[in-house]
Amino acid sequence: MGLEELFNVVKVRLNGNDEEKTEKDDSAVRVPDNMLFKCPRCLNVIMTEELEKNLRVCPECGYHARLTAPERISLIADKDSFSEFDADMLSANPIDFPDYAEKQQKLRESTGLKDAVITGECTIRGEKCVIGVMDSRYMMASMGSVVGEKITRAFEYATENRLPIILFTASGGARMQEGIVSLMQMAKTSGAAARHSDAGLLYITVMTDPTTGGVTASFASLGDIIIAEPKVLIGFAGRRVIEGTIKQRLPDDFQSAEFMLEHGFADMIVERKSMRRTIAHILKLHKTGGNA
Amino acid sequence: MEKLNKLTPYERLEVVRHKGRPTIRDYIPLIFDEFWEMHGDRLYGDDGAIMGGIASISGIPVTVIAEVKGRNINENKDSNFAMPHPEGYRKALRLAKQAEKFHRPVICFIDTPGAFCGVEAEKRGQGEAIARNLMEFMRLRTPVISVVLGEGGSGGALALGVCDELAVLENSIYSVISPRGFASILWKDAGREKEACSIMKITAEDMLELGVAEKIIEEPFGGAHNDISQTAENIGEFLYKTLHKKMKIDIDVLLNERYTKFRKIGEFIE
Numbered sequence: 127m128g129l130e131e132l133f134n135v136v137k138v139r140l141n142g143n144d145e146e147k148t149e150k151d152d153s154a155v156r157v158p159d160n161m162l163f164k165c166p167r168c169l170n171v172i173m174t175e176e177l178e179k180n181l182r183v184c185p186e187c188g189y190h191a192r193l194t195a196p197e198r199i200s201l202i203a204d205k206d207s208f209s210e211f212d213a214d215m216l217s218a219n220p221i222d223f224p225d226y227a228e229k230q231q232k233l234r235e236s237t238g239l240k241d242a243v244i245t246g247e248c249t250i251r252g253e254k255c256v257i258g259v260m261d262s263r264y265m266m267a268s269m270g271s272v273v274g275e276k277i278t279r280a281f282e283y284a285t286e287n288r289l290p291i292i293l294f295t296a297s298g299g300a301r302m303q304e305g306i307v308s309l310m311q312m313a314k315t316s317g318a319a320a321r322h323s324d325a326g327l328l329y330i331t332v333m334t335d336p337t338t339g340g341v342t343a344s345f346a347s348l349g350d351i352i353i354a355e356p357k358v359l360i361g362f363a364g365r366r367v368i369e370g371t372i373k374q375r376l377p378d379d380f381q382s383a384e385f386m387l388e389h390g391f392a393d394m395i396v397e398r399k400s401m402r403r404t405i406a407h408i409l410k411l412h413k414t415g416g417n418a
Numbered sequence: 419m420e421k422l423n424k425l426t427p428y429e430r431l432e433v434v435r436h437k438g439r440p441t442i443r444d445y446i447p448l449i450f451d452e453f454w455e456m457h458g459d460r461l462y463g464d465d466g467a468i469m470g471g472i473a474s475i476s477g478i479p480v481t482v483i484a485e486v487k488g489r490n491i492n493e494n495k496d497s498n499f500a501m502p503h504p505e506g507y508r509k510a511l512r513l514a515k516q517a518e519k520f521h522r523p524v525i526c527f528i529d530t531p532g533a534f535c536g537v538e539a540e541k542r543g544q545g546e547a548i549a550r551n552l553m554e555f556m557r558l559r560t561p562v563i564s565v566v567l568g569e570g571g572s573g574g575a576l577a578l579g580v581c582d583e584l585a586v587l588e589n590s591i592y593s594v595i596s597p598r599g600f601a602s603i604l605w606k607d608a609g610r611e612k613e614a615c616s617i618m619k620i621t622a623e624d625m626l627e628l629g630v631a632e633k634i635i636e637e638p639f640g641g642a643h644n645d646i647s648q649t650a651e652n653i654g655e656f657l658y659k660t661l662h663k664k665m666k667i668d669i670d671v672l673l674n675e676r677y678t679k680f681r682k683i684g685e686f687i688e
Binding site for chain 1: 533535537540541542543545546548549552553554556557572573576577579580594595600603604617618619620624625628630677680681683684685687688
């Protein structure tokens with residue numbers, strides 16, 4: 127019940143709302159809710175169509191709304207250059223959490239994903255690289271065994287093949303349903319990042335909405351270059367947890383990309399429309415670097 | 419010992435939160451011949467939630483890094499109930515690097531409900547500080563041994579937990595989040611803490627089974643508080659043996675073993 131509720135909240139936030147609810151709603155004007163998008167930053171309501179045309183960036187405030195992993199890959203990678211790693215890897219249930227398997231089965235059907243990250247190899251304006259993209263539709267892109275293993279393998283592949291790696295991070299943190307095993311994925315991925323770094327290779331993090339918890343506290347914060355999308359949520363602790371501790375409301379820009387830049391934890395904020403070009407330029411500048 | 423193993427996970431949580439549960443301040447004089455505390459991260463400040471320094475155990479110089487629970491309200495004020503800020507983790511890293519320079523093994527004692535969640539912690543990069551420790555401890559060119567003394571809560575514990583060998587005191591717990599937090603996130607009901615304890619797999623035996631820990635250190639009957647000296651002796655014996663074992667291993671081999679220890683944790687289907 128609790129989990130289902132959580133997923134529904136997430137789904138509603140991501141997709142607008144589902145038709146079912148609209149049908150039950152007997153208000154005078156019946157607008158399907160997924161036609162409208164309410165920006166979580168500026169709270170303006172805009173047409174979804176308008177949002178899509180604008181690369182899912184809020185035209186009012188510039189908030190960069192969430193993309194699915196396939197959408198992200200098609201925006202960044204050269205056409206038809208992407209080949210996926212470990213496409214069939216599925217979660218087991220390390221602490222025998224009740225209903226974990228069933229919940230995942232449902233999510234697999236509704237999202238077409240196998241877990242919360244897609245990894246692979248591609249070119250970006252001709253530059254070869256390893257890429258990983260997290261997808262918040264899948265259990266808020268929490269990191270369990272599959273995410274940890276796929277990210278680790280992506281780093282290992284990049285290290286063996288002397289390739290740069292680019293990770294688009296988004297996550298609610300560690301996957302609670304896998305208990306301590308999910309916590310250990312933080313050490314595992316950070317260790318793989320260390321080996322890639324020791325080989326003199328480039329790692330770019332692109333922090334997207336939302337990058338939080340155990341992912342912020344592991345590989346997401348370890349990029350040689352850390353890029354953030356405008357207005358996205360980035361932080362360690364949950365906002366409500368902190369508000370509960372200090373018993374007051376936090377300013378709106380707390381834990382935003384801009385907050386991270388101001389406090390020295392991001393190198394640059396890059397708009398979605400310039401992301402591909404920016405990454406391609408950075409890749410080119412690192413071509414002759416490293417311990418050849 | 420047999421009796422204690424029958425404690426439920428929730429009862430163990432009560433044991434480690436017992437106000438008489440010994441803290442690192444009790445153990446240090448009993449385990450080490452001498453201890454010189456070192457302060458500060460050289461970047462921002464000195465965090466009382468993490469104590470560090472140079473010590474010697476049976477004549478072997480080591481660097482000690484420990485999360486500090488207070489034994490009373492004043493000590494807890496200074497140590498923030500063992501919830502570190504970023505400068506605590508950065509102090510830990512500074513001292514670990516210093517240990518590496520002088521070829522001293524590092525001994526970490528974990529005892530925290532979690533990293534502190536607050537505005538200042540976010541401003542100073544709590545996430546980055548923990549991440550950096552995970553990365554740097556994984557490649558630290560000196561042996562690292564960690565011991566969970568009581569509570570091992572979340573990333574705040576793991577930041578001192580990337581090591582060659584992890585031991586947990588018999589009643590200790592180690593978890594991805596506090597059982598309360600777990601219940602609150604998954605069931606939106608923090609009151610279901612007891613139930614969370616029973617399914618989360620947080621006990622010492624669970625840690626061995628899941629490949630997270632290598633060793634359980636025995637506690638006296640009823641828990642560590644019933645005989646602090648005996649507990650300290652058990653910890654000291656483990657440390658001494660393990661130091662001897664790890665110091666003999668070529669550092670590149672040791673680093674590979676450390677990586678592999680974490681590398682193989684995770685369950686998935688292909």
